[in-house]
Amino acid sequence: MNSKITDKMIEKLSSRAVLNDPINPDLYEKYDVKRGLRNANGTGVLVGLTRIGDVVGYEIGANGEKIPVPGRLMYRGYDVIDLVKDAESHDDYCYEQCAYLLLMGELPTKEELQNFRDFLGSVRSLPPNFTEDMIMKAPSQDIMNKLARGVLASYSYDENPEDRSVPNIMRQCIELISRFSTLAAYGYQARRRYYENQSMFIHNPIPALSTAENFLHLIRPDGKYTKLEAQVLDLALIIHAEHGGGNNSSLTVHVVSSADTDTYSAIAAAVGSLKGRRHGGANIRVVEMMDEIKENVKDWSSEKEIRDYLYKIAKKQAFDNTGLIYGMGHAVYTISDPRALLLREKAKQLAEEKGCLEEFNLYRTIEQVAPEILMEVHHSDKRICANVDLYSGFVYSMLNIPRELFTPIFAISRIAGWSAHRIEEIVAGGRIYRPAYKNVCEERKYIPIDDRK
Template identity: 35%
Template sequence: MSVVSKGLEGIVAAETRLGEVKGAEGVLFYCGYDINELVKLTYEEVVYLLYYNKLPNQTELDKLTTALRAERELPQGVIDYLKAAPKDAKPIDVMRTAVSMLGSYDLKRHDIDVSENLATAIRLTSQIGVIAAYFHRSRQGLELPAVRKDLSEAAHFLYLMNGEVPSKEAERTLDIAYILHAEHGFNASTFTARVVASTLSDMYSAISAAIGALKGPLHGGANEGVIHMLQEIGSLEAVDAWVADALAQKKKIMGIGHRVYKVLDPRAPHLREMAIKLTEQLGEAKWIQMSERIAQIMREQKGLNANVDFYSATVYYSLDIPTDLFTPIFAIARMSGWTAHVLEQWSENRLFRPLSEYVGKPYGQKVVPIEQR
């Protein structure tokens, strides 16, 4: 007998070795490693773990790092597009289109060659940050710095954004944010990528679709909503009244609650700690103070906890990253997870084709001639 589950809640669609989200316990694993262990690593080590199902030794890490850094150059046609795209376009839209364009420059048979698919995954993980930074520079009328091969993924993105090598503190902060966002089971964007991949379409199509899914405010777009919310509230003193009014109107409080986690999102404490440290350094404590008060109210009144978006917004804002780049940064971090899932999908592929339950008009409707309708 068929089971109807809106949003596929509770339905197991496939097996995966990559990520495990234990919502009732508030635990997240990548390839068997607790997220609290993984934040001790670098993002590049986590990328290796997702692709190869083991942590690298130094030689293996150096090889992957070299491969990532070697693939940062974008085709000139993609650079021309980033320069020509409307300056007021949403960066996530430009990113989606640029990734799709990259597929036009890669004509190899990815559907039959495992090594080529892995090379494409590495290339996308390397290039996605360059796309975001170059568009941001271009819309400001600034020159595009040449890519470098001596910086980590996090440091390189900040370098391209600002034209200068970031501090070790800023690099490590973004590096940890990348780790925390790299993988999260069959979330909407990852599942979208796997559905497209299951048709044996190419990786660029699967990732373009994933970016489209991530854009939504119920998924990756939520972190932008957090800052907009804080800016609307304006001050710590206004928090209580604003939240009370929002709850009375049944408005969604951005960054609070999670579809899977029934307790605290295990990623949130790490981002909270970084947000507190950054705001202390910048002398702009009101954002984290407002966030903490909102989290307290929602926990006490609704039994809901802050999720990863709630504090990542403050972290990115404190790094002087424009709000409309928050979701693209999510995509940069998640690229390794998305591509790892596409590779896994292809390793033992089965086309996704769920059933649906018809609830329309009774069967047997008769067509009435148009002049009688």
């Protein structure tokens, strides 16, 4: 059977599936279905309890209405801003401390933190032959795909992969937290070699380096980076490490773990979730939108020119014609996204070092004027703010990190939160997730095969 016939057959089968699978939108309201696990007022349906993280963007008033408040991101009850400021006061990297806090539930002492860092450094290298057999011999154009396969392949290199005891799961999670940056970096190098015909540089991880330092060391030909570059990437890892149990990938960890499967299957599923353009791929859309804005706005210092083009985007006359200004708005944050505020501060410092202040000011102007433009165009009184994606892609670009690594960086960070949610589900869950779906297909009389037309 040739490919043309196969394509026609697939097209016909697809058309039939689409034709027979539509659901009348009115039925969702009739049966009070919480689409996307969201209530009618936009809040999430409560499906579980967690002690790991919290996302605060509004309060619920006496009449049930949402009252906007400045955004806060909490890790184990601690404000992330306090973690960042404390690390900055000691001129230290903080991602490893955040990972410890998320996993153990308590802030580490200096000795505990050093022991944890030493452990991470000791297992950052991949198992013998893993790089050659699992990465170089099976490269992928998409590094998130390679990362998921790397996680699943790790099962085969684990002497005790099926042990569901907490100590064994903790060991597996710490190894994955340590190795995610190596898996992503080597996946990127393989992609360069096999899909871009460029040189491939395989550096060994250095145990004494932080996660941020190691990643920059592994992806750059000369392995070099500045202290500020590593500090900015470290901040990005901190603020992406956890975001409450309700985000799609963390929920995926809970759902898959509740089925009593192994750690590698649960984490690989989370990687697949984060790969989605509605989840981890959002910062790439911001950068693509900014490419178009920079092409069409001749004077980046002109607020009028910027406003005019943003109006075109909001009115579905420019960029992807969706009416969305990417990097603006969030499901929970209303007045401010604390992650965006923290990253904006570091982005300015990096822009000063890299000579990119003009571009930083362009982003800043968009952050200031886009909310009112969207409210006006969409006739909405919903308050919105810039989210972390507005600045994350800009920061990665200034760090000369290729766009294909933007979402993997998110995964390198979020593996800490996923691991904490994996352990929490094992310890406190105990029931497989089994939400209800209402069947709205009418019952039909069976037709014998000889009578079908």
